[in-house]
Amino acid sequence: MTAIVDCNSFYCSCERLFRPDLRNKPVVVLSNNDGCIVSRSDEARALGVGMAVPYFEARHIIEKHGIAVFSSNYHLYGDLSYRVMETLRTLAGDRSKVEVYSVDEAFMDLSDVPEDQLVDHARHIKTTVEQWTGIPVSIGVAPTKTLAKLANRLAKKDKIASSCVTVIATAEEQRLALQQTRVDDLWGIGGAYAVKLINQGITSAWELSNMPEEWAHSHLGGVVGVRLIRELKGLPAIFMEEELVDKKMIATTRMFGRPVTSVTEIKEAVATYISRSAEKLRRQQSAAGVVSVFIVAKEQSHSTYFRHGPTISSYTTLPHPSCLTHELIKAATGLVDQLFEEGKSYKKAGVMLSGLVPDGSIQGNLFVPPAENQHRFLMHTIDNINFAMRDDSVKFGASGMNKDWKMRQELRSRRHSTRWEELKGVK
DNA sequence: TCTGGGGTCCTAGGACCC
DNA sequence: TCTGGGGTCCTAGGACCC
Numbered sequence A: 001m002t003a004i005v006d007c008n009s010f011y012c013s014c015e016r017l018f019r020p021d022l023r024n025k026p027v028v029v030l031s032n033n034d035g036c037i038v039s040r041s042d043e044a045r046a047l048g049v050g051m052a053v054p055y056f057e058a059r060h061i062i063e064k065h066g067i068a069v070f071s072s073n074y075h076l077y078g079d080l081s082y083r084v085m086e087t088l089r090t091l092a093g094d095r096s097k098v099e100v101y102s103v104d105e106a107f108m109d110l111s112d113v114p115e116d117q118l119v120d121h122a123r124h125i126k127t128t129v130e131q132w133t134g135i136p137v138s139i140g141v142a143p144t145k146t147l148a149k150l151a152n153r154l155a156k157k158d159k160i161a162s163s164c165v166t167v168i169a170t171a172e173e174q175r176l177a178l179q180q181t182r183v184d185d186l187w188g189i190g191g192a193y194a195v196k197l198i199n200q201g202i203t204s205a206w207e208l209s210n211m212p213e214e215w216a217h218s219h220l221g222g223v224v225g226v227r228l229i230r231e232l233k234g235l236p237a238i239f240m241e242e243e244l245v246d247k248k249m250i251a252t253t254r255m256f257g258r259p260v261t262s263v264t265e266i267k268e269a270v271a272t273y274i275s276r277s278a279e280k281l282r283r284q285q286s287a288a289g290v291v292s293v294f295i296v297a298k299e300q301s302h303s304t305y306f307r308h309g310p311t312i313s314s315y316t317t318l319p320h321p322s323c324l325t326h327e328l329i330k331a332a333t334g335l336v337d338q339l340f341e342e343g344k345s346y347k348k349a350g351v352m353l354s355g356l357v358p359d360g361s362i363q364g365n366l367f368v369p370p371a372e373n374q375h376r377f378l379m380h381t382i383d384n385i386n387f388a389m390r391d392d393s394v395k396f397g398a399s400g401m402n403k404d405w406k407m408r409q410e411l412r413s414r415r416h417s418t419r420w421e422e423l424k425g426v427k
Numbered sequence B, C: 001t002c003t004g005g006g007g008t009c010c011t012a013g014g015a016c017c018c
Helices: A010-017 A042-046 A055-064 A074-092 A115-133 A145-157 A171-179 A191-199 A205-209 A213-219 A223-232 A263-283 A325-339 A370-389
Strands: A002-007 A027-030 A037-040 A068-070 A098-102 A105-109 A137-142 A165-167 A250-260 A286-297 A311-322 A346-358
Touching: A002 A074, A002 A115, A002 A145, A010 A027, A010 A037, A010 A068, A010 A074, A027 A042, A027 A055, A074 A098, A074 A105, A074 A115, A115 A137, A115 A165, A137 A145, A145 A165, A145 A171, A145 A223, A171 A205, A205 A223, A213 A223, A250 A263, A263 A286, A263 A325, A263 A346, A263 A370, A286 A325, A311 A325, A311 A346, A325 A370
Parallel strands: A027 A068, A137 A165
Antiparallel strands: A002 A105, A002 A137, A027 A037, A098 A105, A250 A346, A286 A311, A286 A346
């Protein structure tokens, strides 16, 4: 059996941890740039605040009911996420039995737990995580990952009846669970497939689970659809994954805090994003062979279909894979020159590093003079200083000094658990 | 009008996730 | 006026090879 442990309204729960006065009160957390709502407490949901709704649209409800609003505080959420995951690993006994799936979710392999003890075991996990970290979680347990996700949904749907734990073990429980779940609420069915399925008269998860695999192969994304059907039938087709798999692509993209019209500022932003990406690259000891850049112009027309405006992108293949920030910046800012059009106004830019290879493999490159290896020490030193001092103490000039194109984060809480200066005071 | 068979590699794009 | 960011996997189709 597999469990999925999912933190309840994770970002909101993190904020509440340091604001006990907000317990049982409506809370929402905004995305970067204070754009839209990415987390909402049950109380906020009950007041009619939708998920992923733009902030400015929900603002009237928020103000009317005095809902507490926060900008995203990733330092805080990242740290609390780590604590939750470490707790799960401790409880599992074996680190390989925990697969961190996202910042607020982890799968756990419970194959060693006897079936009649699953409920108690899951409850024990839940109480322990809450005691140790202060973060409330819901747990779904089932024979497959997809069914575990489904069980978790049911647990969250009625937290009081389920005590946030749902176990699907018997065939009968499985059938009931599938029958009461809409097809578009399944893990693996997004907007496009949902429309397709409903048009064909398949509305419940139960109906989908009874479709033939060949049909899924031709209509639901090939092998992906086949796996989904199997999982719904209780036959595992998506397995626990190894942790710490190196990323195959590294991206940093941001909206600007205001429209940007100068090529210099776009280059500053792109250099800043490259620096961040290069840091991630070095952390996993990789080097990138391909650098891509994209910029998004502010929409010209008023059509709602073009809310993002056209994305213009370009990429370049480096002469040899690199993890050196200045090399990557040079390539990326060159691409900006290709893409930028004078007179246009831009709202977003992003960079992507791909064609990643292990950094070790390029050590012996004949075309790199030995002196270049000094750059590696430089990068290492910069990373160490920035890690110790935080907030980009050392950066490349190309990243700019003012950065007034930076995103808005006007309502961010303090980084209580990762900054001495922002430690919570107790009177 | 007719035009092999089998393979690999790469890229673009679609779909999904949180 | 104001709508996030960072990923993954898969398929189709083109280029190329023998």
